[in-house]
Amino acid sequence: MKKILWSLTLFGVILILPVNGVMEFDKMERFTDFNGTNVSQTEKDVNSKAKVTMVGLTLIKNAGLRGAVCLDGSPAGYHFHPGSGSGAKNWLVHVEGGEWCGDIRSCVHSKKTRHGSSKYMEKQIPFTGILSDKASENPDFYNWNRVKVRYCDGGSFMGDNENKDAQLQFRGKRIWTALIVDLLWSGMEYAKQALLSGCSAGGLAAIFRCDEFKNRLLHSTRVKCLSDAGFFVDFADVSGDRSLRNLYTDVIEFQSITTQLPNECLKVYNPTLCFFAQYLIVPIKAPLFILNAAYDSWQIQESLTPKSADPSGSWSDCRSNIAKCNASQIKFFQGFRTRMVKLLGDFTEQRKNGVFLNSCFSHCQTERQETWLSKNSPAIKNKRIAVAVGDWFFERGGAKHIDCAYPCDKTCRNEVVER
Numbered sequence: 001m002k003k004i005l006w007s008l009t010l011f012g013v014i015l016i017l018p019v020n021g022v023m024e025f026d027k028m029e030r031f032t033d034f035n036g037t038n039v040s041q042t043e044k045d046v047n048s049k050a051k052v053t054m055v056g057l058t059l060i061k062n063a064g065l066r067g068a069v070c071l072d073g074s075p076a077g078y079h080f081h082p083g084s085g086s087g088a089k090n091w092l093v094h095v096e097g098g099e100w101c102g103d104i105r106s107c108v109h110s111k112k113t114r115h116g117s118s119k120y121m122e123k124q125i126p127f128t129g130i131l132s133d134k135a136s137e138n139p140d141f142y143n144w145n146r147v148k149v150r151y152c153d154g155g156s157f158m159g160d161n162e163n164k165d166a167q168l169q170f171r172g173k174r175i176w177t178a179l180i181v182d183l184l185w186s187g188m189e190y191a192k193q194a195l196l197s198g199c200s201a202g203g204l205a206a207i208f209r210c211d212e213f214k215n216r217l218l219h220s221t222r223v224k225c226l227s228d229a230g231f232f233v234d235f236a237d238v239s240g241d242r243s244l245r246n247l248y249t250d251v252i253e254f255q256s257i258t259t260q261l262p263n264e265c266l267k268v269y270n271p272t273l274c275f276f277a278q279y280l281i282v283p284i285k286a287p288l289f290i291l292n293a294a295y296d297s298w299q300i301q302e303s304l305t306p307k308s309a310d311p312s313g314s315w316s317d318c319r320s321n322i323a324k325c326n327a328s329q330i331k332f333f334q335g336f337r338t339r340m341v342k343l344l345g346d347f348t349e350q351r352k353n354g355v356f357l358n359s360c361f362s363h364c365q366t367e368r369q370e371t372w373l374s375k376n377s378p379a380i381k382n383k384r385i386a387v388a389v390g391d392w393f394f395e396r397g398g399a400k401h402i403d404c405a406y407p408c409d410k411t412c413r414n415e416v417v418e419r
């Protein structure tokens with residue numbers, strides 16, 4: 001157990017606690033996942049006997065020539081663990097989360113971290129949750145070929161630009177192209193089944209790249225996509241401002257993303273709105289699963305109650321611990337949840353799609369064992385996340401799960417509360 005904790009913590013892969021007060025919305029790039037050191041409480045029921053499999057980093061070959069580089073120009077990379085047995089021809093491509101950057105200052109900051117440079121990436125990472133190679137932890141995907149794509153472009157794999165003066169590369173698009181070519185070459189070309197998934201900013205990437213991913217595979221391949229905590233909602237913050245819109249506008253402009261956005265969306269909405277999942281998901285042809293906490297802790301902290309919108313700090317207790325919110329604050333969050341449910345309406349009606357919207361205060365639930373599948377992992381009507389995703393992928397029935405409103409769900413981990 002100690003060892004598991006140690007490795008997860010050291011590598012910063014378990015993302016629970018916000019970096020307290022360090023990254024403010026208006027000053028810095030937005031972290032769409034968090035690191036933390038206080039994971040012991042939430043790690044209790046991870047199967048302590050099972051040894052976590054560590055998987056090495058593969059850097060993309062000839063990355064410079066192919067333009068498949070991180071913000072700082074270093075090669076982009078991924079971690080690959082081969083499939084076996086009945087999973088040998090199945091592929092899971094899972095995209096890490098990270099932050100978006102839309103100005104020199106925040107991008108220069110990112111390029112000195114693992115989310116902007118492979119120089120700072122862990123050489124090995126633990127494969128847990130949806131990436132686990134153990135049937136007891138990951139019953140449907142454990143023996144698939146599993147890939148974790150590292151996030152280092154600051155733009156959900158959409159940018160195609162550079163800023164020579166600041167020595168910044170925005171090559172999300174080229175990273176994606178090179179990655180897919182290399183994976184096809186490594187055997188994904190003959191995949192029988194494939195799932196493109198991702199968490200947070202990577203969950204948004206899974207939405208952007210879903211149909212394209214499907215089109216790169218054989219017609220006979222069963223291809224689906226899963227977005228975990230990628231449903232960032234266009235919603236006014238507590239001061240009435242649209243802070244996330246402002247950030248997206250900057251990112252799109254700075255990284256030259258407009259031409260990469262889907263045409264169907266651009267015909268109807270402006271480029272900024274076309275960076276929001278809610279305007280993208282309905283036209284997607286491949287089956288898509290939206291997994292999100294209705295009280296997504298990142299969105300609450302960085303989009304609904306950013307420090308810029310709350311100069312007096314009257315939300316500061318509530319934003320980091322939902323149990324400390326007063327009735328009117330909860331009411332605001334209920335309005336947010338209601339909006340989310342409504343925005344998912346037409347999408348949910350499409351038979352091919354799946355939804356798991358649980359009334360928890362968390363962010364990213366596929367990567368960590370204790371939210372994906374463990375004795376006390378979150379569930380809606382007794383269905384845990386790994387089971388819901390597997391049932392949807394393999395069409396075993398019941399793919400739409402929308403929780404009752406807070407505080408009815410007693411299975412939540414609400415990790416951020418434990419700060």
Ligand SMILES: *[C@@H]1O[C@H](CO)[C@@H](O)[C@H](O)[C@H]1NC(C)=O
Nearest residue numbers: 009010011012019035036037
């Ligand atoms: C968490 O992130 C902060 C800011 O990037 C960094 O200074 C700190 O070392 C990180 N902690 C861990 C445990 O990775």
Ligand SMILES: *[C@@H]1O[C@H](CO)[C@@H](O)[C@H](O)[C@H]1NC(C)=O
Nearest residue numbers: 017037038039040041418419
């Ligand atoms: C970690 O959690 C324990 C138990 O709740 C608490 O006593 C401790 O102060 C926490 N440590 C940090 C660094 O937050």
Ligand SMILES: *[C@@H]1O[C@H](CO)[C@@H](O)[C@H](O)[C@H]1NC(C)=O
Nearest residue numbers: 313314315325326327328329
């Ligand atoms: C609840 O919090 C809000 C926002 O911080 C504040 O304006 C309001 O006065 C509080 N309400 C009560 C009843 O304390």
